[in-house]
Structure formats: C-alpha cells, structure tokens
Amino acid sequence: MNTRDGRCVSLWQGSCNIYQARPAVQENNFYDVIIVGGGITGVSTALQLQEAGKRCLLLEANHLGFGTTGGTTAHINTLLDTPYTIIEKNFGHNNMMRVAQAVKDGLLHIKRNIDHYAVDCGFSEAAAYLFAQDEDQDKKLQQIAAATADAGVHVYRAEKIPVPVPFTSAIRAEGQAKFHPLEYVFALARAFEHIGGTIIQRCRVTGVENNDRVEVETSGGHFMAKDLVYATHIPPGVNLLHLRCIPYRSYAMAVLLENDGYPSDLAYDMADPYNYYRTQEVDGQPYFIAGGKDHKTGESANTEACFAQLESHLRQYFPVREVAYKWSSQYFEPADGLPYIGHLPGQPEHIYVACGYGGNGMIYSSVAATLITKQILEEASSYAALFDPNRIKPVAGFKNFITHNADVVRQFAGKLLSGPKLEQLADLAPDEGRLVAYEGKKLAVYKDEAGQLHAVSPHCTHLQCDVKWNSAEQSWDCPCHGSRFDADGYVLTGPADRDLERVGLGVMTAKSLQH
Template sequence: MNTRDGRCVSLWQNSSSIYQARPVTGDNSFYDVIIVGGGITGVSTALQLQEAGKKCLLLEANHLGFGTTGGTTAHINTLLDTPYTTIGKNFGQENAMRTAQAVKDGLMHIRRNIDHYAIRCGFSDADAYLFAQDEAQDKKLRDIAAATLDAGLHVTTTPEIPVPVPFTQAIRVEGQAKFHPMQYLFGIAKAYEHIGGAIIQRCRVTGVENNDLVEVETTGGKFTARDLVYATHIPPGVNILHLRCVPYRSYAMAVTLEDEQYPEDLAYDMYDPYHYYRTQEVDGQKYLIAGGKDHKTGEEPNTESCFTQLEAHVRKYFAIKEIAFKWSSQFFEPADGLPYIGHLPGQPENIYVACGYGGNGMIYSSVAATLITKLIMDEVSLYAALFDPNRIKPVAGFSNFIKHNADVVRQFAGKLFPSDKLLQLADLAPDEAKIVQYEGKKLAIYKDAAGQIHAVSPNCTHLQCDVKWNTSEQSWDCPCHGSRFDADGYVLTGPADRDLERVAIESVKKSKVF
C-alpha cells in the first residue's frame, strides 16, 4: 500500500503501491529543468517538458503521490469551484472565457496522455450537476448558469440529478470526467521515464542558489539546471504567495451501497462549504465518494467531528453498506479565485511556480504543465497574463526564499525532559496531544496508543506560528500557512522545509507509564 501525508487511508493509496523509479544513471548533475514535487502537477509538467526536448529531473521529498494527489477526490471538472460569475467580476468576461478554454484544454491534455500512453486509470466521461436547495440558492444558481454559458461551457437546466438529494433547481454541464488519480500519476511517470526523464524520490530540497544557473542543494546531493519549477502545492520558504493562498482541509469518504445505486455523474450542492459526490470503480468494486466539511487548516479543534458530520450527511441520503475509507486532504485557496502559474514573484525569471488551485487541482495541474512548458520554451500562451503570479506585487521583506529561511531559534538543544512530569502536565490519554508550558517554554506533546511520549517545539519552522494538533490525521498543522508535521516533527506538507525541533525525553520505568 502507498503512504501519504496523514494517518487516514484514502481509496487511492490503498489500491496502489509506492512508485519504483528507475535508477538515475549517467551524467546526473546538470539538467535543463529541475521540477520539485512528485504530485500530478510536477509529473505532468516534467512529462510535457521532456516531450518538448528538455532534459528534466523530478525531485520528490517523499514518494510520488505522497501529498494531495493521493488525497484528492479526483473530479476533473471545467465547472470550477470559483464560479464564472466571480471570475468574470474579478477579471472580466473575456478572461472568464479564457479560463473556461484553459481548463477545457487541460481536460483534452489529460485525455491525450491517457490515449497516447495507454494509461489504465479508470478514466470515464461524466456530466456535472450543480443543484440549489432554497430560494436564495436558486437565484445564485441562475446567475452561475448564465455566466458559465457565457464563458463557453455547454449548460442546460435539468429536472433531475444523479444523487437522491432534495433540490429546487439544477443545471447540468457536459464534458467533465473522473479517474483514479494514482493510476494516472504512475502512468505519466512511467511515460516520462520511458522518454528519458529522471526521478529521484526521498530527496528533499534544502537550498537554492540562482546565478546564471540554478544550483539546487538536496538531501541527495547538488544538482544544476537552467530552470527550476516548484510544483509543491505551495512554494517552500517565504514568499508573497503565502499571503495570497489560504490553506484548507477537506474531508472525504468512499462507501459501498446496499442498493447498488451508484451515481455515474458528478454532483455538487451549493452550501458553503459544499458537498460533492461521484462514483469510482476500483478492482471491480464501485465506491460512492462523498466529500465536504472544509475548514481552514489548524482551525478545527476536533477534526474527527468533520468525519462524523460528513457520515451523517451521507447516511441521510444513501443506503450505506460500509464506510470503506475516510481521509482528509489539503488545498490552497487563492485570494482572487484563480491559481498562480508562472514566474515566482521576487525571484529570477528562470524560477517558476504553480499553486493556489482551490479544489480544482486535477484540471489545473494540466493547465500548469502546458503553460509552464510554453514559458520555458519561450512560446506564446494566451493564458500567461491571466494566471501570472506577478499579478500581485511582492512586498518588502517577502523577496527572500529558501536560502534565507532561517531556522527557528533552538530552545531545547542539550536538554532532557522527564516524561512522567510531562505526562502529568499534559494529562493525556493514549492517542491524544496537547501544547503545554514547562519551565517557561512551550512543548507540543503527543502520547501514542502504547503510552510513548513524543515531544517537539510547537514553533512552525516556516514563520514560527504555533502548530495545532489534527486528531484525525495525527499531525501538527500550522494555521498560518498550512505547514504540517508528523508527531515527531518531520515535515509532511510545506511551505516549511525544516522539521520541528524534537525534544529529548528521559525514559521512565514501565510502572510510571499510565
């Protein structure tokens, strides 16, 4: 089974193994392009650049699909989370049409990869249904329908929807799709390697120097390239984009149904946060995948309750036989509704970024791959200005990046803390965590199911905000910019690129463990 950045197991990781990359041989120190991040954006971009004739290296801190790609619900939709009403208001009607064309092109590119490389990933066409449930939502739905039609998508009103949920009005948007994201990811990774691309997993970037060329320091050595692409969901280090992208967590579950009434299309209600539904067949078994209950990262004190609420919602409308999988995942919401794809603000022209996808990472990953490839190849793109990260101006103090991301002041080096005393302070039951004060210092303490104490500094190594415990995923999450760490402080999700400081704990006799 694959692993990902949390305790909960997703449907996708359960039905895939850890990717086995080919050994990198020959001259492996210089490349045309280095791509950082082994999710769907990174691999899609690497493949397209390699196809264009570039010599590429993809670096992944863990293994392919470890992050959000392994936790998505994999709706491939041109009916976007940010409605075309908002896009038109923020960017104008012409750019709303341009956005719609960009995501349609992205979907076509996914189809092309699947057909060209014969990728078996459960891909199938689907329509998307957006439905209202009260008078206020009816009006909003009519506005969205008109704006979506004006943007160039095929929209019709419909008297029925694919899910057994009461509704007042609904629209149908044709030309959507769904697939198994890990199978697709592995398929394009194999295609990329087959045409000469290199992948190094478990290789974290620790520093970047940019003169005429980009020198990338990693835990696996130093590499040099002409161009660098950050496909890490949010760029590491400190950058203005961290002030323009808000981290959220969303919850999902894959369930089997007693009556076998699995919806074949995609469906969305209009609450905020909204609920979403679809079906995927994996290894001969169909699963209803439902999601929702989004909240800002680190701001929900009881994340397990989000699963409870989602389960109650699904049980209200569906005859659940078994909840086979439940998981949560992280996404970053952009300030103005569109992602940031292009040159990284405050950095030289040969450093690129793709982030801020909201809930539409599957489709925007292909948009990013095509756009960044065109930028690196010095080709014209109609979408470059629309998604340009520099549509926001860097502010003083935020031009620094990885090289200047200083370590948090080390508070606990050389100190040894008695675990029995910490247990008394925290008053923890097994599988609980808490931030406590001890001798004038804060410690983030977790007691595992066996009674073992894990203690770290609660200061996020990105910008030193205090982390919060995520009960369902068993991680320390930063509410400021979305960095996440496991119980022992190891980085799970950026923008932090350094682990939390671990606290030395004095062992105790078994009689004292309670």
C-alpha cells in the same frame, strides 16, 4: 499499499503500491529543468518538458503521490469551484472566457495523455450537476448558469440530479470527467522515465541558489539546471504567495452502498462548505465517494468530528452499507479565485511555480504543465498574464516581515527533559496531542498508543506560528500557511522545509508520569 501525508488511508493509496522509480543513472548532475514535487502537476510538467526535448529531473521528498494527489477526490471539471460570476467580477469578461478555454484545454491534455500512452486509470466522461436547495441559492444558481454559459461552458437546466438529495433547482454541464489519480500519475511517470526522464524519490530539496544557473541542494546530493519548477502545492521558503494562498482541509469517504444505485455523474450542492459526490470503480468494485466539511487548516479542534458529520450526512440520504475508506486532504485557496502559475514572485526568471488551485487541482495541473512548458520553451501563451503569480503586488513591510520571521529560534537543542517535571501530561489519552507549558515555554506533545510521549517545539519552521494537533491524521498542522508535520516533527507538507525541533524526553511513559 501506497503511503500518504497522514494516518488515514485514501481509496487511491489503498489500491496502489508505492511507485518504483528506475535507478537513477547520472552521467552528470546538470539538467535542463529540475521539477520539485511528485504529484500530478510535477509529473505532468516533467513529461511534457521531456517530450519537448528537455533533459529533466524530478525530485520528490517522499514518493510519487504522497501529498494531495493521493488524497484528492479526482473530479476533472470545467465547472469550477470559483464560479464564473466571481471570475468575471475579478478579471473581466474576456478573461473569464480565457479561464474557461484554459480548463477545456487542460481536460483535452489529460485525454491526450491517456490515449497516447494507453493509460488504464478508470477514466470516463461524466456530466456535472450543481444544485440549489433554497430560494437564495436558486437566485445565485441562475447567475452562475448565465455566467458559465457566457464563458463558453455548455450548461442546461436540469429537472433531476444523480443523487437522492433534496433540491429546488439544478444545472447540468456536459463534458466533465473522473479517473483514478494515482494510476494516471504513475502511468505518466513511467512514460517520462521511458523517454529519458529521471525520477529521484525520498530526496528533499534543502536549498536553492540562482546565479548563472539554478543550484539545488538536496538530501540526496547537489544538482544544477537552467530552470526549476516548484510543483509542491505551495512553494517552500517565504514568499508573497504564502500571504495569498489560504490552506484548507477537506474530508472524504469512499463507501459501499446497499444497492446498485451508484451515480455515474458528478454532483455538487451550494452549501458553504459544499458537499460533492461521485462514483469510481476500482478493481471491479464501485465506490461512492463523497466529500465536504472543509475548514481552514489547524482551525478545527476536533477533526474526527468532521468525519462523523460527513458520515451522518451520507447515511441521511444514501443506503450506506460500509465505509471502506475515509481520509482528509489539503488544498490552497487563492485570494482572487485563480491559481498562480508562472515565474515565482521575487525570484529570477528561471524559477517557476504552480499553486493555489483551490478544489480544482486535477484540471489546473494540466493547465500548469502546458503553460510552464511554453514559458520554458519561450513560446507565447494567451494564458500567461491571466495566471501570472506576479499579479500579486508586494505589501508594505514584507521584506522586514521575512527578516523578522524566517529564522526559527531553537529553544530545546541539547536539552533532555525529565518525566517528573511534566506531570501535567499525565491526563493525555493514547493518540492525543496537545500544546503544554513547560518552564515558561511551549511544548507540542503527543502520546502514542503504547503510552510513549513524543515532544517537539510547537513553532512552525516556516514563520513560527504555533502548530495544532490534528487527531484524525495524527499530525501537527500550522494554521497560518498550512505546513504539516508528523508526531515526531518531520515535515509532511510545505511550505516548511525544515522539521520541527525534537525535544529529548528520556524514558517517558504514561507510568513514569504517574509517579
């Protein structure tokens, strides 16, 4: 089974093994391009650059698909989460049309990869339905339908929808799609290696210097390149993008139904947060996949309740026989509705980034791969200015903000805290985590199923915000910029690139806390 950045198992990781990269043969450690991040964006970009004749190295801190690609629900859509009404308002009519064309090109790029490399990933085209459930939503849907049509995406009024959920009006968009994301990414990775690309997994980037060339320090050695691409969902370190991308958690379930009423198309309601539905067949078994109950990362006190609410919603409308998989995943909402793809703000021109996809990571990953490839090849693109990360203007005091916050104070280094002094932890239940006060300082403490305590500093190593316990995924999540850590403080998700400080507790068990 594949692993992922949380305790819950997704349908995709449950049906795939960990990717086995070819042994890296390094004649020298200099590459044309280094791509950081082994999700769909990183692998797609690496393959396209390698096809263009560049010598590429892909570095992944864990293994391919460990992050959001392994937790997506894999809707491939040009009917976007940020409606074309908002895109037109923020960017103008012509740019709205450019966005629509960019995502159409992204879908064609996915289809081209599947056809060219004979990828068996359960890809199929489908229609997408967006439906309203009250009078206010009806009016909003009419506006969205008009703007979507003006953008060049063909939509029609629909008299029925593919899911048995009450609705008042609906629109249908043709030419959408779905697939198994890990099977797609793994096939592209094999193609990348076949044409000479190098993949190194379990290799975390720990530092980057950009002088005459980009020098990359990692847990697996030192590498150099002319260009570097951050395909890490959000760039590490401290950057203006962290103030413009809001981290969210979304919840998903893959269920078996009592009957054969698995819908073949995609569907979305207009609630806030909205619910989304589709079907995917894996190894001959259809699964009905639904998602929703989104909230900002670290802002739900009971993440297990989000799963309970989603299951209750499903059982209200669908004949659920069994919940086969349930999982949550992270995405980043951009401030103005469009992703940031291009040169990383505040960095020299040879460092690139792709982030802020919202809920449309599958389609924007291909947009990013093509756009960044063109930029590295110094080819023109009509989308470059539209998605340019440097459309963000610096904020007053940002440099001082970085200076003040970038270095995390180590409070517990070399200390070994004794059990008797932590009696207030005795009421922690197994699998529970909590922030507690200890001698005027905070500790983040988790008790595992065996009663062993795991303690770390609660201060995120990105910008020192206090982390919060995620009971569903058993992780410490930062509500400020979305960094996530496991119970022992190891980084699961950036932008943090350093682990939480671990606190020595000696022999700490539930029994020792009860005198």
